[in-house]
Amino acid sequence: MKAAAFDYHVPESVDAAVALLAELGDEAKVLAGGQSLVPVMAMRLGRPEHIVDVNRIEALAGATRSNGTLRVGALTRHRALETDVLIRDSVPLLARAAPHIGHFQIRNRGTVGGSLAHADSAAELPAVAVALDAEIEVRSTRGSRRIRAADFFVSIFMTALEPDELVTAVHLPVWGRGCGFAVAEFARRHGDFALAGAACGVQVDGGRIVRAAVGLIGMGSVPVRARLAEQTLTGADAHEVDLASIGRDAVAALDPPSDTHGSAAYRRHLGAQMTARALGRALAEAQGQERNPGQSQAQAEAGGTA
Amino acid sequence: MTEMDVNLIVNGERCRARVEPRKTLADLLREDLGLTGTHLGCEHGVCGSCTVLLDGLAVRSCLMFGVQADGSEVTSVEGLAGDPESLSLVQRAFQETHGLQCGFCTPGFVISVTAFLEDVPDPTDEQIRDGLSGNLCRCTGYQGIVHAVRLAARLRREERAETSG
Known part of the structure; x- marks a missing residue:
């Protein structure tokens, strides 16, 4: 369980990092938090010739908010999704997803950009990105571009990233008032990758659902956005939503993997249940917020544990 | 393969x-570093x-x-206790509640619990189990470890109350 030898590069700026990627191409791998890449290397499933360690690029970490968008730097650690007040208040779904990512020791190192670039469809952040219509900002020596999450995740562990491109940030929309967010997962053990899960957001105005986002975890080769469920929800009376039926509809057309951990049918069943559960929680929060707009759940939670 | 120099502080001492x-x-x-x-x-x-x-x-x-640890500060289990007579309170709690059997996993647990209690000084049992989920123990069945965390949290609060009072 030792990684094969590699050349180690530690750029201190994004420019230096993308210059290295341009020079080294396919032979280089970007090392961010390392919580997925290092095990892959230890098991010799991957043996990159060059490692470009971006951990010293301070400009890649941290979040900023402007014009209704939260920009989360690629090197922002998973831990910050829970602890950073700006992130928690701007895009609560990130904070709700974070506790489901591995264990706290993993979240201390793991990064937002790393999770997106690794593109595990059973992971939380890709599903959040797809559900919220996030844009992934990438850089190379050829310039910068933004890729919609829906186009970013191509297949299992495959993204639209070119070998010379570095994920620099993710841009997520900040929703308005009357919102609720929740993530529900089913895993064999806490901290394991989920067999199935859902990341949901709803916005309620005057008792009606005006916006809905449903991302499914572990239900295919890429994170899935349940557009049909979103359409059914949008415009519906928030008190009269048939959650079980929406959950079933969300997964009906999907073909999740079958393996020793569970059959496709079992995963579909779990996916429907998790969708209903997450939507139920999100709706309850949104309705509570519509009644008490001053207090978000994040603030309520922070007050409760302070 | 080219070797590289790493300078770091381990358990309070500069190491190379x-x-x-x-x-x-x-x-x-x-x-x-042995x-x-x-x-x-x-x-x-x-x-x-x-x-x-x-850090x-x-x-x-x-x-x-x-x-990657160049320039960082690392604390390993050796850094928690000065000598066998002065175990850290988390280590004392593990000892008193039989939070270990063979002891192989214990250094990892002791470090994790030390960090966990910094974040969650007064944990519920559910928070304790969640906090322990990143460490595996093949002997104890975890009961003793959960007891150890409960005791450590209490000892820690008492110690803080004493020093501040």
Whole structure:
């Protein structure tokens, strides 16, 4: 369980990092938090010739908010999704997803950009990105571009990233008032990758659902956005939503993997249940917020544990 | 393969090692610095035996290369207690509640629990179990470990109350 030898590069700026990627191409791998890449290397499933360690690029970490968008730097650690007040208040779904990512020791190192670039469809952040219509900002020596999450995740562990491109940030929309967010997962053990899960957001105005986002975890080769469920929800009376039926509809057309951990049918069943559960929680929060707009759940939670 | 110099502070002491970039922080601590208290169970980030504090935060030292720790401060289990007579309160709690049997996983648990109680000083049982989920123990069935965390949290609060009162 030792990684094969590699050349180690530690750029201190994004420019230096993308210059290295341009020079080294396919032979280089970007090392961010390392919580997925290092095990892959230890098991010799991957043996990159060059490692470009971006951990010293301070400009890649941290979040900023402007014009209704939260920009989360690629090197922002998973831990910050829970602890950073700006992130928690701007895009609560990130904070709700974070506790489901591995264990706290993993979240201390793991990064937002790393999770997106690794593109595990059973992971939380890709599903959040797809559900919220996030844009992934990438850089190379050829310039910068933004890729919609829906186009970013191509297949299992495959993204639209070119070998010379570095994920620099993710841009997520900040929703308005009357919102609720929740993530529900089913895993064999806490901290394991989920067999199935859902990341949901709803916005309620005057008792009606005006916006809905449903991302499914572990239900295919890429994170899935349940557009049909979103359409059914949008415009519906928030008190009269048939959650079980929406959950079933969300997964009906999907073909999740079958393996020793569970059959496709079992995963579909779990996916429907998790969708209903997450939507139920999100709706309850949104309705509570519509009644008490001053207090978000994040603030309520922070007050409760302070 | 080119070796690189790594300068870091381990358990309060300045240390230097010359290692291949592929050597994990765990192997650097064990082989180059002789700190074999950090145990390696799975070497791919599952078991938690190799957990150390990196700049105060609990991390898996098998999921980092040693060269990445250049300039950092590392606390391994050896850094928690000055000598066998002065165990840390988390270590005392593990001892008193039989929070270990064979002891292989214990360094990782002790480090994780030390960091966990910094974040959650007064944990519920559910929070304790959640906090322990990143470390595997094949002997105890975890009951004793949960008791140890409860006791450690109490000892810690009492100690803080004494020093502040």
